[in-house]
Amino acid sequence: MKQVLNFIDGNYQDGSTGRWFDAVNPCTGQVHATVAEASGSDVDRAVNAARAALTGPWAKLSRAARAAMIQAIADEIDRRSAIFLEAEIADTGKPQSLASAVDIPRGAANFRIFADMTVNLAEHAWPMDTPDGAGALNYSARSPKGVIGVISPWNLPLLLMTWKIAPALACGNTVVAKPSEETPSTCALLGDVMNAVGVPPGVFNVVHGFGPGSAGEALTMHRGVDAITFTGETRTGEAISRVASTGARDVSLELGGKNASLVFADCDLEAAVEGTIRSTFTNCGQVCLCTERVYVERPIFDAFVERFGRAAQALKPGVPKDRETTIGPLISEEHRQKVLSYFDKAASAGATVVSGGGIPDVGPELSGGFWVEPTIWTGLSEDSAPVAEEVFGPVCHIAPFDSEEEAIHLANASPYGLAAVVWTRDLARAHRVSPQLEAGIIWVNTWNLRDLRTPFGGSKQSGVGREGGVYSLEFYTEIKNICIKM
Ligand code: NAD
Numbered sequence: 001m002k003q004v005l006n007f008i009d010g011n012y013q014d015g016s017t018g019r020w021f022d023a024v025n026p027c028t029g030q031v032h033a034t035v036a037e038a039s040g041s042d043v044d045r046a047v048n049a050a051r052a053a054l055t056g057p058w059a060k061l062s063r064a065a066r067a068a069m070i071q072a073i074a075d076e077i078d079r080r081s082a083i084f085l086e087a088e089i090a091d092t093g094k095p096q097s098l099a100s101a102v103d104i105p106r107g108a109a110n111f112r113i114f115a116d117m118t119v120n121l122a123e124h125a126w127p128m129d130t131p132d133g134a135g136a137l138n139y140s141a142r143s144p145k146g147v148i149g150v151i152s153p154w155n156l157p158l159l160l161m162t163w164k165i166a167p168a169l170a171c172g173n174t175v176v177a178k179p180s181e182e183t184p185s186t187c188a189l190l191g192d193v194m195n196a197v198g199v200p201p202g203v204f205n206v207v208h209g210f211g212p213g214s215a216g217e218a219l220t221m222h223r224g225v226d227a228i229t230f231t232g233e234t235r236t237g238e239a240i241s242r243v244a245s246t247g248a249r250d251v252s253l254e255l256g257g258k259n260a261s262l263v264f265a266d267c268d269l270e271a272a273v274e275g276t277i278r279s280t281f282t283n284c285g286q287v288c289l290c291t292e293r294v295y296v297e298r299p300i301f302d303a304f305v306e307r308f309g310r311a312a313q314a315l316k317p318g319v320p321k322d323r324e325t326t327i328g329p330l331i332s333e334e335h336r337q338k339v340l341s342y343f344d345k346a347a348s349a350g351a352t353v354v355s356g357g358g359i360p361d362v363g364p365e366l367s368g369g370f371w372v373e374p375t376i377w378t379g380l381s382e383d384s385a386p387v388a389e390e391v392f393g394p395v396c397h398i399a400p401f402d403s404e405e406e407a408i409h410l411a412n413a414s415p416y417g418l419a420a421v422v423w424t425r426d427l428a429r430a431h432r433v434s435p436q437l438e439a440g441i442i443w444v445n446t447w448n449l450r451d452l453r454t455p456f457g458g459s460k461q462s463g464v465g466r467e468g469g470v471y472s473l474e475f476y477t478e479i480k481n482i483c484i485k486m
């Protein structure tokens with residue numbers, strides 16, 4: 001059986017708990033690897049290695065040399081993309097077409113963009129008058145924040161891990177990463193990449209385990225960690241935020257969502273249907289940016305529902321390597337039970353099921369996997385659980401609206417505020433509506449079109465802070481002002 005190990009101070013090692021947990025292939029339900037669970041003392045060693053590395057050869061690299069090393073990491077991920085792809089697919093069951101187009105290339109791209117940004121980073125200067133007329137010069141200087149604790153979820157494992165590791169390293173920090181217990185493999189592979197390009201031991205470390213009472217909690221509680229960057233559920237983010245307040249440590253939180261899509265009658269209907277299929281069902285709905293609430297202007301409501309339902313029924317579950325597979329399984333049986341509970345809640349609240357609502361027949365080889373049908377409801381009230389709560393599965397509810405004001409009101413009536421989508425051909429409407437939407441990311445006539453320089457994050461209960469471009473550099477550096485009297 002394949003083993004997934006911790007990576008501490010440049011070496012792969014077992015956990016001193018002596019415990020191993022299973023990595024399960026969600027397509028089949030079969031165990032594909034066994035993972036070494038780190039103990040509190042393993043986490044302690046990882047953090048200490050990361051602290052020591054802050055003053056070693058890593059700290060002596062020029063900005064340009066560090067950026068060149070970060071670029072080399074990106075090249076090395078590209079060189080090993082087949083290995084990363086296989087590991088990501090084994091952990092997540094996602095279609096190979098998706099992982100090879102998005103997850104793995106973004107792993108490399110995250111390193112490239114932040115290497116470029118840090119090498120070209122400009123600082124500010126403020127010449128000032130002094131009472132004696134001699135003058136003074138203030139300038140800002142950035143230094144690494146220190147040891148960064150990185151905790152990530154299972155839905156886009158390599159993409160989300162590297163979204164944090166890359167800027168943290170590019171800014172000269174050291175890292176202790178804890179991937180999700182469901183998807184440990186690609187993060188573990190990064191250890192080999194770091195060694196291959198000569199990243200000094202201790203700069204990058206990986207510990208495996210769970211949240212409370214395990215490696216996740218031990219990492220966030222460790223006072224040798226200077227800042228924590230977390231992506232995951234809102235409730236977990238709240239818990240981590242409380243822990244981070246001890247020692248007044250910085251925290252960046254990318255949390256849950258219940259994103260709305262507004263489809264106006266003047267839209268390109270075909271594009272809106274195709275785009276909403278992507279925004280609802282990509283990665284089996286397990287993307288924080290997915291739209292689980294779709295509001296359609298009444299004159300096109302029936303036409304939209306009919307076309308959207310047909311397109312959802314055409315999605316094809318299957319093995320990741322099959323080119324015809326367009327939708328994978330959920331991540332685990334536990335998550336499937338959660339999603340199925342919303343199928344039941346929708347049924348008892350009187351939903352009309354436009355498509356799905358059950359478990360697909362995927363044949364005997366895949367019958368142990370965590371499959372559910374892409375599911376569309378209409379007819380639910382806005383305060384019903386399937387419409388109000390994040391399901392994080394291949395589901396959405398479609399409701400009609402009659403005016404722009406009503407559409408904005410419906411979109412904003414959620415405690416979450418991560419992303420929103422607007423479908424309209426009216427440019428004035430796009431400019432009028434978008435700023436009124438309470439979300440950190442608004443897409444017009446598209447979905448999940450990413451420029452990595454732009455601010456990424458959520459408002460309300462969807463997060464604290466922004467990452468991406470200079471916003472990441474803000475989080476991963478300490479800025480100081482230096483004032484020199486002439
Ligand atoms: P989760 O919060 O259960 O787990 C995320 C990570 O936190 C895992 O590595 C887990 O082991 C760890 N963890 C759990 N409890 C912890 C604790 N008390 N202390 C330290 N670590 C702890 O989330 P998940 O189920 O893995 O991911 C799905 C959720 O993530 C959804 O809510 C989704 O919306 C959200 N998400 C948000 C974004 C975003 O960018 N806003 C992106 C992806 C996923």
Ligand code: 6OD
Pocket residue numbers: 155156160163286287288289450456
């Ligand atoms: O594209 C990104 O940078 C990003 N952070 C995506 C997050 C997706 C959530 O599941």
